[in-house]
Amino acid sequence: MSDQKRGIIKHIHKLISKKEISCMELTKKYLDEIDKSLLNAYITVCEEDALEQAKKIDEKVGAGEEIDILAGVPMTLKDVISTAGIETTCASKMLMGYKPIYDATAWKTLKDKGAVLLGKTNMDEFAMGSSCENSCIGGSKNPHNTDYVTGGSSGGGAAAVAGNIAAYALGSDTGGSVRQPASFCGIVGLKPTYGSVSRYGLIAYGSGFDQIGVLAQTAEDASIIFDSIAGYDPMDSTSSPKYTPNSYESLSGDIKGLKMGIPKEYYDGVDEEVRKLIEEAMKVYESMGVKIEYFSLPEVKYTLPVYYILVCAEAASNLARFDGVRYGHRTEHYKDVNEMMCKTRSEGFGAEVKRRILLGNYVLSSGYYDAYYKKAQNIRKLITSAFYKAFREYDVLLTPTSPVTAFPMNKNYGSPQEVYLADICTVPVNTVGIPGISVPCGFDSKGLPVGMQILGDRFSESKILNVAHRYEIETQYENNKCVDMGVRL
């Protein structure tokens, strides 16, 4: 099997280190394709910085120095990850023109390894949404069919990777924002354990749920990137001090005898085509000696209300900092401080962001705090306990990533609660703080990709990446099919 089929990172590393292509040539190829692309994946393209970094890598290679596996690999960051001196907008009018003064730790780590940042990718405003259409520059388009959404909120990154205008992307996942667009765009999306990748420099939405995640072509690529960005960071007080990632070394592990639990509740209301493809994947695992067992995890049905109460409350507090004084947008005309703040915020935030701030402040307000917020915190513990119990029985769990495949752009989705129902498969992972990975497992009759989700206990990234990787090898990467566009190496 060629390196390229197993992922693009090792392939690019080989091309650059054997001088079959210069990093400069490669970066220019990507920049050209970004320029021609109709996917609306990028908010900012960092041409100058990318070429400067490429030049440095070529000089190192020229001098015979050994380079990191990620050196010279062109990538993107979701526009919620802070980049010193480079505009970071969160796809919001509120932050247009805002240039952070420091780098997020995850980005700094990659930059120090020689990663080439092509640009900042599109997203739902402040990561609130699951279609990428709540963006102040409009939604990104799905490379498999440009009339369909990419999913979200990390939609731009997913479109860039699936459309070959970036080798990989970092996104953020608060309730499925890496896994769901990965599923809609036919790529791999890893949401790591809460506390495993530093959140320093990730502009906060729901601080108790947010996690930087990886969008990549294959599980092997995701593993290489995850190992690079995970680890303790004193700048993030929720960063875990006891964790050394070595998922790449675990990729060859045998999965014979592994116990895979299928939580029945995840399959209620799932589209028939999606269900069938996941059942096919179960058969693949069975043929590899994995023991499959259905079981009940009824606590899952409480997750959506718990998640939306808590995440809106956290969003309302986190977004209070956008007051017109210290960051980004400030209204033109005002007569007192209250009017300045109200006008600034009303002009700067989009509809979904305002909705979540209002709901958050409602559940936090006097008289309702105990009934909603505190209750939801307690039920979060109940759900956590149920998952911990499941992981005493099973090594991993297998679920759909989304009950449906990508939907058409500009569709009327109904009430916000109807829209939130589609997040049922992804939000439990963030509520419990465990890792999850979405892996492509086929295509529906419209030719749109379907993703399956593998969940593991806390800090079990090595295990879930290996389970995903073994499936990709067994199925000869037939579901990780690249779309015929962008840079083909």
Place this chain on the structure above:
Amino acid sequence: MISREEVLNIANLSKLYLDESEIEDARKEMDGMINFAKKIDKIDVDFKDLPEFNSISNAFHEDEIKESYPQNKILESVDGGKDGYFYIKKFN
């Protein structure tokens, strides 16, 4: 049912202005959300011994003095400030 006054109060706390149609939309949406949240109303278990989703607590570090970001650099995020401070127009 959530009243118009409640919506206006929450909007004020949120430092958001809402126009007439937004007030009505927000009222309906908040009503919908509260009904949605009622799913968890009746659950009655003893939560005391249940695990937290994140085992990290009291993540203190040594109180060492480290270099801060320069004031002028921070002020670049807005419009450069004035005399080392954030600066907004005088209120009329």
